[in-house]
Amino acid sequence: MVNTVNLNQILEDLDATSALEELQGITEALRDAFSVDHIVYHWVDSAGDQYGCGTYSDEWRDRYLELNYHRIDPVIAGCFQRFHPVDWKRLDWSSKASRHFFGEALKYGVGNQGFSIPIRGPNGQFALFTVSHNCDDATWEAFTEEHSRDLILIAHYFNRKALEFEPNRQPEQSRALSPREVDAMTLLAMGYSRAQVAETLSISEHTLRVYIESARFKLGALNTTHAVARAMSRGLIVV
Amino acid sequence: MVNTVNLNQILEDLDATSALEELQGITEALRDAFSVDHIVYHWVDSAGDQYGCGTYSDEWRDRYLELNYHRIDPVIAGCFQRFHPVDWKRLDWSSKASRHFFGEALKYGVGNQGFSIPIRGPNGQFALFTVSHNCDDATWEAFTEEHSRDLILIAHYFNRKALEFEPNRQPEQSRALSPREVDAMTLLAMGYSRAQVAETLSISEHTLRVYIESARFKLGALNTTHAVARAMSRGLIVV
DNA sequence: TTTCAACTCCCCAGAAACAGCGAGGGCGGA
DNA sequence: TCCGCCCTCGCTGTTTCTGGGGAGTTGAAA
Numbered sequence: 001m002v003n004t005v006n007l008n009q010i011l012e013d014l015d016a017t018s019a020l021e022e023l024q025g026i027t028e029a030l031r032d033a034f035s036v037d038h039i040v041y042h043w044v045d046s047a048g049d050q051y052g053c054g055t056y057s058d059e060w061r062d063r064y065l066e067l068n069y070h071r072i073d074p075v076i077a078g079c080f081q082r083f084h085p086v087d088w089k090r091l092d093w094s095s096k097a098s099r100h101f102f103g104e105a106l107k108y109g110v111g112n113q114g115f116s117i118p119i120r121g122p123n124g125q126f127a128l129f130t131v132s133h134n135c136d137d138a139t140w141e142a143f144t145e146e147h148s149r150d151l152i153l154i155a156h157y158f159n160r161k162a163l164e165f166e167p168n169r170q171p172e173q174s175r176a177l178s179p180r181e182v183d184a185m186t187l188l189a190m191g192y193s194r195a196q197v198a199e200t201l202s203i204s205e206h207t208l209r210v211y212i213e214s215a216r217f218k219l220g221a222l223n224t225t226h227a228v229a230r231a232m233s234r235g236l237i238v239v
Numbered sequence: 240m241v242n243t244v245n246l247n248q249i250l251e252d253l254d255a256t257s258a259l260e261e262l263q264g265i266t267e268a269l270r271d272a273f274s275v276d277h278i279v280y281h282w283v284d285s286a287g288d289q290y291g292c293g294t295y296s297d298e299w300r301d302r303y304l305e306l307n308y309h310r311i312d313p314v315i316a317g318c319f320q321r322f323h324p325v326d327w328k329r330l331d332w333s334s335k336a337s338r339h340f341f342g343e344a345l346k347y348g349v350g351n352q353g354f355s356i357p358i359r360g361p362n363g364q365f366a367l368f369t370v371s372h373n374c375d376d377a378t379w380e381a382f383t384e385e386h387s388r389d390l391i392l393i394a395h396y397f398n399r400k401a402l403e404f405e406p407n408r409q410p411e412q413s414r415a416l417s418p419r420e421v422d423a424m425t426l427l428a429m430g431y432s433r434a435q436v437a438e439t440l441s442i443s444e445h446t447l448r449v450y451i452e453s454a455r456f457k458l459g460a461l462n463t464t465h466a467v468a469r470a471m472s473r474g475l476i477v478v
Numbered sequence: 479t480t481t482c483a484a485c486t487c488c489c490c491a492g493a494a495a496c497a498g499c500g501a502g503g504g505c506g507g508a
Numbered sequence: 509t510c511c512g513c514c515c516t517c518g519c520t521g522t523t524t525c526t527g528g529g530g531a532g533t534t535g536a537a538a
Binding site for chain 2: 071095120159160188191223224225228232233237
């Protein structure tokens with residue numbers, strides 16, 4: 001793998017991008033620049049609705065989406081719990097589903113090595129930036145070691161553009177919760193019953209209910225559990 | 240402001256840091272390297288519990304914490320909604336509380352210029368990395384323009400260390416959920432009622448209940464909402 | 479000044495969730 | 509082979525949550 005990558009040029013190209021299709025082209029240019037098999041940016045969205053760009057084959061991408069592989073993909077699960085970029089080797093491949101998934105991926109041309117960077121944006125947005133290649137462990141470690149910083153920056157810029165191009169996903173910008181509503185949601189997420197929450201906050205249970213309903217309304221949630229889930233995924237509460 | 244900053248050296252120093260106190264020292268070194276007034280890393284916990292390190296005066300930090308300024312600080316509010324690093328000038332200072340807050344900050348030696356980078360980690364973790372200085376707009380723009388990429392990387396490395404030093408905030412490991420349990424938790428988090436979930440999964444509501452109870456047990460949760468919250472914060476389900 | 483959002487309190491009835499009991503078939507690892 | 513986990517289904521009763529009303533205060537923004 002050649003290491004004559006001009007980081008500044010890449011980032012400027014990314015900055016200048018004005019359309020979604022161009023991002024696709026940049027993944028290809030990056031793949032060639034880094035001399036790796038694949039570069040993928042993958043926005044992981046709520047209901048399994050997904051979006052991204054990259055150099056994986058169409059067959060693999062379609063299969064991934066169709067079979068809802070994001071649910072068993074250890075890369076997603078692992079990155080979701082981490083802040084660090086992560087080498088695929090360090091993930092948990094112990095379950096049968098994981099190994100089967102990996103086998104499938106190999107068949108469809110994904111490299112045996114991978115390096116994925118989790119990226120998080122406002123409102124619980126979550127995405128991955130992945131580099132994948134076919135080589136031995138030592139080569140791969142040298143590569144990731146050398147380029148991890150550049151890749152973090154590139155991932156960051158990719159996500160900027162993705163957020164820019166997908167304003168539709170932003171209107172989820174629900175109105176912020178009031179302090180009391182945050183309190184209520186937080187305590188509910190901690191497992192308190194309504195009675196306990198009311199007591200903890202020193203208010204009547206009915207008042208509490210008003211907060212919950214208000215929060216539910218602001219979050220567009222169907223019930224309390226949904227409201228708590230949304231509040232969490234949008235980073236409005238931390239448990 | 241001098242621009243002889245050795246980014247690699249900084250990042251290596253950060254990587255080698257093994258204790259919280261050293262991070263404080265690094266903010267001071269960075270301040271000198273960049274020749275700015277202040278460098279601050281600020282972990283914002285929505286519960287109001289906060290933590291960070293930086294070169295602000297002790298008086299200002301104490302005042303900030305004591306008066307719960309994080310609730311009215313436009314830097315926090317603004318960064319929380321953005322992915323991009325942001326110049327303080329571009330934030331919303333229209334409210335009375337904001338302007339009062341800014342006046343206070345100036346009195347306590349915070350610069351009139353600022354540049355803050357939002358950083359997000361697992362479980363809704365949120366932090367800011369801020370550079371602040373006293374100068375005119377043009378000078379500041381030139382500075383941020385030149386260093387924004389470096390600052391993004393530095394911010395990233397700071398957050399790595401912060402997460403590393405706060406293991407109690409890391410998700411605890413719990414037994415993995417079975418596929419059916421994941422399905423159940425996911426659909427519940429999407430706002431479905433038990434009846435709807437059962438129908439969606441094509442199982443009886445009683446069976447569904449067994450999954451929910453099982454998941455609740457595995458997660459050590461007190462009720463369904465709690466179980467969903469824990470499953471989400473541990474990255475077992477993605478909603 | 480007026481308006482608006484936030485915070486507080488109250489009643490009631492129906493829907494939903496919880497808790498505890500039990501049972502049987504299948505599949506994979508020790 | 510046996511043990512344990514996963515998946516599936518059933519019953520009964522209690523507790524909790526939800527949704528529909530209405531009403532008063534405060535404080536900050538327009």
